[in-house]
Amino acid sequence: MAITERVLVVGELVVDYTLGRNGAMCKLRLGGVAHAARGLWAAGVEYSVAVFCPQYLVGEATQYLAKLGCCEFIWLGDVVGAPNVIVIGDVTEVAHQGYEDLMRETKSLNLRDPLPSLDAYLKVVVFPGRFNINALVHAFSKDARFSFDVAYDLDDLSSLEAFRGRLQAVIISTSSSLFMKLGHEDVDGLLAAVRSLSPEVLLLKENRGGSRLFELCSGNVLEIPATLGRTVNSVGVGDVYSSVMVAHSQKGWVEAAWRGCQAATIYSQSTFPDDIKRDVQRGLLLSIDTLQVLGGTSLSWHERQKHSIYLAGPDFSYVEKRELDQAVESLTYHNFRVRRPILENGELERPATESALRRTFHLDCQLLRDCDVVFAIPLGRDPGTLVEIGMAIEMGKKVVTYDPRRENENTMVMVGSSVYSHDLDTCLNGTFNVVAELGRKNL
Amino acid sequence: MEEDTNAFYKANRYHMEGVMGSSGSGRFSDYPGTKAKEVVGDGAGVEGGTSGVDKCSQAFHVLLEDVGNSQFYSQFGTVPSPGTQLGINFDGRRVFAVDTNGVKVGALPTNCNYLVACMEDGVTYVGVVSSSATLPVPTLEADFAPQ
Numbered sequence: 376m377a378i379t380e381r382v383l384v385v386g387e388l389v390v391d392y393t394l395g396r397n398g399a400m401c402k403l404r405l406g407g408v409a410h411a412a413r414g415l416w417a418a419g420v421e422y423s424v425a426v427f428c429p430q431y432l433v434g435e436a437t438q439y440l441a442k443l444g445c446c447e448f449i450w451l452g453d454v455v456g457a458p459n460v461i462v463i464g465d466v467t468e469v470a471h472q473g474y475e476d477l478m479r480e481t482k483s484l485n486l487r488d489p490l491p492s493l494d495a496y497l498k499v500v501v502f503p504g505r506f507n508i509n510a511l512v513h514a515f516s517k518d519a520r521f522s523f524d525v526a527y528d529l530d531d532l533s534s535l536e537a538f539r540g541r542l543q544a545v546i547i548s549t550s551s552s553l554f555m556k557l558g559h560e561d562v563d564g565l566l567a568a569v570r571s572l573s574p575e576v577l578l579l580k581e582n583r584g585g586s587r588l589f590e591l592c593s594g595n596v597l598e599i600p601a602t603l604g605r606t607v608n609s610v611g612v613g614d615v616y617s618s619v620m621v622a623h624s625q626k627g628w629v630e631a632a633w634r635g636c637q638a639a640t641i642y643s644q645s646t647f648p649d650d651i652k653r654d655v656q657r658g659l660l661l662s663i664d665t666l667q668v669l670g671g672t673s674l675s676w677h678e679r680q681k682h683s684i685y686l687a688g689p690d691f692s693y694v695e696k697r698e699l700d701q702a703v704e705s706l707t708y709h710n711f712r713v714r715r716p717i718l719e720n721g722e723l724e725r726p727a728t729e730s731a732l733r734r735t736f737h738l739d740c741q742l743l744r745d746c747d748v749v750f751a752i753p754l755g756r757d758p759g760t761l762v763e764i765g766m767a768i769e770m771g772k773k774v775v776t777y778d779p780r781r782e783n784e785n786t787m788v789m790v791g792s793s794v795y796s797h798d799l800d801t802c803l804n805g806t807f808n809v810v811a812e813l814g815r816k817n818l
Numbered sequence: 819m820e821e822d823t824n825a826f827y828k829a830n831r832y833h834m835e836g837v838m839g840s841s842g843s844g845r846f847s848d849y850p851g852t853k854a855k856e857v858v859g860d861g862a863g864v865e866g867g868t869s870g871v872d873k874c875s876q877a878f879h880v881l882l883e884d885v886g887n888s889q890f891y892s893q894f895g896t897v898p899s900p901g902t903q904l905g906i907n908f909d910g911r912r913v914f915a916v917d918t919n920g921v922k923v924g925a926l927p928t929n930c931n932y933l934v935a936c937m938e939d940g941v942t943y944v945g946v947v948s949s950s951a952t953l954p955v956p957t958l959e960a961d962f963a964p965q
Contacts, residue, residue, distance in 0.1 A: 402847055402848070403844070403845065403846055403847050404846060404847065404848055405846055416850075435846065439846055439849065442849055442850050442851070443850060602931070604929065604932075645869065646848060647848065647866060647867060647868050647869045648848055648850045648867050649850050649851065649867040649868035650868055650869050650871070650872075652850075653872070654873075654935075657874070657935040657936070657938070657939045658935050660935060660938040660939060661934065661935055661938055665910075665934065668910065668911050669928075669931045669934060670928075671928075
């Protein structure tokens with residue numbers, strides 16, 4: 376077969392089913408590497424796929440991907456014992472996305488025999504799954520160059536040893552368990568592990584905080600900021616980033632990363648492929664210089680821990696406060712350093728003694744002074760939170776107010792807060808912006 | 819027996835009318851080239867390749883930033899009055915609202931940066947000052963629509 380510059384995307388195809396809750400629409404989509412396929416199609420890139428999927432899905436997936444401009448559909452193997460259906464609870468990733476891979480414990484993959492040839496492709500992007508990537512090594516051209524998005528289904532990087540010296544990019548996300556293992560505390564451990572594989576670059580995707588591109592030969596580190604908008608669906612956004620970036624690598628990694636980021640941002644804001652394609656094509660009209668000038672939010676995973684966020688809200692054991700708990704989970708998931716005065720300084724008995732009241736007041740005030748930002752969640756009749764908001768404003772601290780029950784639509788609260796919304800997604804974006812701004816001021 | 823018949827009738831009706839599994843789970847819901855439509859039934863599903871909505875084609879209302887530091891305020895010591903016609907300009911660094919002479923009256927917030935791609939694609943915008951004030955701080959709100 377003739378050698379081609381088309382990108383080959385390797386991985387699993389699944390069915391994504393988004394539950395219709397929290398304002399999200401129900402959506403049944405082809406998932407897995409289909410997200411990368413949509414991104415490549417939207418960016419006008421020629422590509423093919425080599426996939427593992429259940430036999431029942433082959434016909435429909437082939438037809439669907441042909442509509443997305445897929446040049447060749449290569450079925451590498453069957454998935455048995457599970458339908459390869461993922462049920463998705465939270466599409467906005469304000470916290471854990473709540474993926475449910477149905478019947479995952481009985482799932483297995485059977486490689487086709489003989490294995491289809493993959494030797495026509497020189498640029499390969501692999502999304503590891505439950506398949507043995509080393510079993511595929513000999514199916515590729517010896518001149519092929521590989522990029523791996525190791526966000527999921529990889530416990531360590533040793534399984535990529537067979538590709539040493541043939542790697543273009545290793546890509547990882549802060550959402551992945553492998554990142555939590557290798558780079559949660561410090562990026563150096565992750566860099567050392569990746570460097571041993573000798574890729575050209577490491578891309579670390581840091582969710583709403585943007586991403587960092589490490590050029591391993593030169594030692595250069597490039598920050599690519601995130602453009603924060605309303606997240607419609609975060610599923611597959613990272614895959615779009617990876618595939619579009621690799622597809623543009625011949626333009627240099629800097630431009631490639633910006634283009635990948637652009638496509639991913641647009642992919643997060645719609646689930647309608649024609650809308651995505653229109654907007655990606657528009658975005659590609661902009662020069663890299665313009666994109667850099669317009670900027671966005673850069674706040675690395677590790678930088679987030681350097682700033683303390685005071686949680687103002689009725690964080691009491693006897694209060695129904697699911698929205699507060701969700702907000703804390705969200706901030707913690709994104710590695711913010713949340714200080715919870717009621718947990719740290721103790722919950723007062725009711726009725727409390729005057730000395731206990733005074734002691735707690737002073738401890739809480741001190742904690743408020745020590746923190747950089749206030750994240751306020753006024754719920755119910757909770758004047759303490761409103762006082763804390765006022766004190767923080769007067770101290771010149773940035774306040775993000777999440778008012779899920781819309782009980783405080785008040786001039787002083789709304790205008791005094793840097794961000795005020797009943798929507799957690801908006802408040803989370805606001806927190807990223809406010810903390811990123813603090814980081815810039817401290818430079 | 820009558821109960822059994824009713825149950826059978828109801829179940830059959832659900833299948834016939836497509837109510838069971840009618841929340842967008844019947845097939846892939848995002849084939850390119852198809853228009854958005856709500857899936858029939860009691861779910862919240864929407865299918866289609868395009869939503870029919872283009873952000874570049876939408877009108878919007880905005881509270882301008884840095885009005886007190888703008889060219890207009892610096893030159894005239896005041897802000898444009900309600901009803902004044904405005905346009906939008908990207909000066910290579912930031913997106914600004916400008917008067918008919920091209921004088922900057924204030925900056926658009928960064929969540930309006932998507933307009934740069936819209937304008938690069940040939941969309942132009944006209945606007946009008948909807949409210950303005952000089953005191954206690956210079957403020958200006960405007961409505962814009964694509965031409």
